[in-house]
Amino acid sequence: MKKNVKTDGFRLIIADLLFALFLFLYLFYVINMRVIYHGGGAITSGPAFFQGMETFNKFAFSPGGLVRFASSFLAQFFYLNWLGSLIIALLGFVMCRQLLYVIRKTNSGFNFLRFTAPVVLLCLYLRYTFFFNEQLAIVLTLLLICIYLRFSDVVGVRKVLLVVFFCIAAYWLCQGGGIIFALVAGIYELLIRKSWRDSAVLLLTGLLLPYVLSCVILNQNILIAYSGLLGFTPNIQVFEPRPLTLIPLYILFVLPVALIFTGFLRGAFRKTATGFAGSMRLKVAGFVVGNLIVICTTAGLCLGYHDKIMQAVFRTDYYAAEKKWEQLIDYVNEYVGSPGRNFLGYNANNYVITSANLALCNLNRMGYDLFLYPQNPRTLFLSMKARFAYSRRADIYMDMGLLNMAEHQLLEALEVVGERPAIYQRLVLIYMAKDNLPNAVIYLKRLKKLFFYNEWASHYLKKIETDPTLSNLGDIRYLRGMMLDDSASKAYASFFLERNPALSEEMIIELLKKRSGNRMAFEYLLSFYMLMNNLQKFVDTFDEYIGNFNYKVLPPLWQQAIVTYYSNRADRDKKIKKYPISQEQFIFYQNYMTIFSKYNKREPAVWELAKDFGKTYYFYCMYGFSGAK
Numbered sequence: 330m331k332k333n334v335k336t337d338g339f340r341l342i343i344a345d346l347l348f349a350l351f352l353f354l355y356l357f358y359v360i361n362m363r364v365i366y367h368g369g370g371a372i373t374s375g376p377a378f379f380q381g382m383e384t385f386n387k388f389a390f391s392p393g394g395l396v397r398f399a400s401s402f403l404a405q406f407f408y409l410n411w412l413g414s415l416i417i418a419l420l421g422f423v424m425c426r427q428l429l430y431v432i433r434k435t436n437s438g439f440n441f442l443r444f445t446a447p448v449v450l451l452c453l454y455l456r457y458t459f460f461f462n463e464q465l466a467i468v469l470t471l472l473l474i475c476i477y478l479r480f481s482d483v484v485g486v487r488k489v490l491l492v493v494f495f496c497i498a499a500y501w502l503c504q505g506g507g508i509i510f511a512l513v514a515g516i517y518e519l520l521i522r523k524s525w526r527d528s529a530v531l532l533l534t535g536l537l538l539p540y541v542l543s544c545v546i547l548n549q550n551i552l553i554a555y556s557g558l559l560g561f562t563p564n565i566q567v568f569e570p571r572p573l574t575l576i577p578l579y580i581l582f583v584l585p586v587a588l589i590f591t592g593f594l595r596g597a598f599r600k601t602a603t604g605f606a607g608s609m610r611l612k613v614a615g616f617v618v619g620n621l622i623v624i625c626t627t628a629g630l631c632l633g634y635h636d637k638i639m640q641a642v643f644r645t646d647y648y649a650a651e652k653k654w655e656q657l658i659d660y661v662n663e664y665v666g667s668p669g670r671n672f673l674g675y676n677a678n679n680y681v682i683t684s685a686n687l688a689l690c691n692l693n694r695m696g697y698d699l700f701l702y703p704q705n706p707r708t709l710f711l712s713m714k715a716r717f718a719y720s721r722r723a724d725i726y727m728d729m730g731l732l733n734m735a736e737h738q739l740l741e742a743l744e745v746v747g748e749r750p751a752i753y754q755r756l757v758l759i760y761m762a763k764d765n766l767p768n769a770v771i772y773l774k775r776l777k778k779l780f781f782y783n784e785w786a787s788h789y790l791k792k793i794e795t796d797p798t799l800s801n802l803g804d805i806r807y808l809r810g811m812m813l814d815d816s817a818s819k820a821y822a823s824f825f826l827e828r829n830p831a832l833s834e835e836m837i838i839e840l841l842k843k844r845s846g847n848r849m850a851f852e853y854l855l856s857f858y859m860l861m862n863n864l865q866k867f868v869d870t871f872d873e874y875i876g877n878f879n880y881k882v883l884p885p886l887w888q889q890a891i892v893t894y895y896s897n898r899a900d901r902d903k904k905i906k907k908y909p910i911s912q913e914q915f916i917f918y919q920n921y922m923t924i925f926s927k928y929n930k931r932e933p934a935v936w937e938l939a940k941d942f943g944k945t946y947y948f949y950c951m952y953g954f955s956g957a958k
Contacts, residue, residue, distance in 0.1 A: 373747055448630065505558045
């Protein structure tokens with residue numbers, strides 16, 4: 330009998346380890362915990378662990394503070410994808426063992442339900458959320474429940490003292506998790522041990538303690554006092570509507586109570602065993618069916634619950650911030666080419682295409698590949714109201730030289746999403762370019778307290794100390810060469826950019842007037858006019874500024890715009906000769922019009938034209954969207 334128990338225990342722990350390994354590999358290769366750490370502009374109040382006593386003093390002396398401190402400390406290691414994946418996989422394994430202990434103590438059976446914990450963790454990251462505080466609170470709450478179940482056989486005064494001690498410890502450590510502890514332990518005492526007194530003491534202590542400790546003594550809000558670290562009033566908000574995102578978390582809160590009820594009902598209706606052989610067959614069948622349920626559920630979640638839109642937002646934001654342009658384009662090509670991808674009505678898709686456009690500009694491919702992706706006038710400057718738009722707009726303005734505009738967007742991002750190293754880094758570069766060294770030093774000192782950014786901050790602090798002019802720093806020289814001296818007078822416009830992309834046009838025109846050799850501003854302005862189908866302004870801008878650049882070959886999309894503009898003009902042949910248009914583009918245009926003339930209507934011609942001309946400006950000009958994907 331002991332041998333069978335040992336064999337069962339060994340089999341169960343191997344299964345738990347295998348699931349933890351799967352969780353690690355999926356998080357590492359598919360989710361990428363580094364992009365979760367980066368935040369995608371969609372997670373607010375994310376991880377920022379500052380060395381020294383600052384973080385400890387901020388959290389340690391309030392209910393749930395130690396869990397928040399531990400969360401902040403561990404979350405910084407999500408900076409390394411493998412380490413972040415390992416931490417979550419270990420949490421999943423520990424929670425598996427904890428739920429298995431609860432299942433055994435309550436005699437509820439259904440050992441496969443222990444996998445609910447790692448599945449919930451997987452669900453949270455499939456939706457690209459960061460409820461890490463809540464995850465640690467659940468782990469600690471389950472640990473306290475297991476310890477209580479192990480040592481709560483005492484009676485009398487010792488039992489009362491034990492109950493009060495555990496309730497206080499659970500609430501101080503886990504805040505709202507203390508209420509879950511009291512509820513689970515109270516129901517266990519009532520249904521399994523048949524002790525009304527102990528159940529009443531647990532439930533009353535668990536309900537009154539938050540009010541007395543948090544509301545009366547610490548003067549906290551009653552909602553936060555009872556629901557802190559439960560996900561109902563989290564410090565972290567996500568882009569997606571909350572109910573769908575948090576359903577897995579709530580399932581984990583309810584599960585221990587459900588296990589206790591299952592154990593109670595099983596004990597109430599248990600019948601005499603039918604014999605050892607039948608019992609063994611039942612065990613094997615239960616083991617197989619339970620594992621099949623876990624495997625099918627996990628596979629279904631990975632396929633159907635994984636938020637591919639938010640994955641794209643997070644990944645493109647990370648690649649753009651790290652200037653990994655080739656990787657960004659490779660990813661967007663895969664994303665846009667996915668079957669069934671619908672780009673209508675999704676702001677997040679605009680965000681992805683905006684990042685792709687920025688990458689194309691940095692790779693000198695904007696005049697070649699712009700219409701490989703679904704474009705609209707909002708995708709250039711991300712002219713929309715969404716909190717994850719601030720940082721991306723800031724990158725565009727910063728690279729163009731509109732530093733005041735970029736600064737405003739970054740300060741908005743800092744206000745909305747909280748302290749982010751990437752935001753601090755960009756603000757530091759802007760302040761150094763503007764010779765605002767006091768502000769730059771403030772943010773550099775903040776960055777120096779972050780473990781993985783200490784070296785970067787120390788480098789620039791040393792440069793400021795040795796050469797306050799920063800004339801030897803290439804990135805600062807570039808920004809100073811692009812920036813407007815009087816751009817502050819236009820900073821107000823950034824308040825309205827989400828509603829009026831034309832204001833961005835005004836900024837760029839002013840930028841080109843002062844810095845006529847600004848290639849990025851020039852290409853963005855031409856692209857904007859193409860997306861707006863304003864070919865008159867396209868040609869006027871092209872004629873005025875093209876002489877400041879040395880394009881060996883005129884990009885084909887620009888050639889197509891020029892051919893389209895002059896196609897219906899009487900002096901077409903005379904005017905167009907001054908442009909270096911290739912013969913191939915004339916033939917291309919003639920073939921396009923031949924197919925269109927065959928149908929003589931826009932709608933019937935769209936499918937045939939999209940096959941060969943979907944990525945051209947000819948197609949976009951006529952239909953207002955790209956037919957390449």
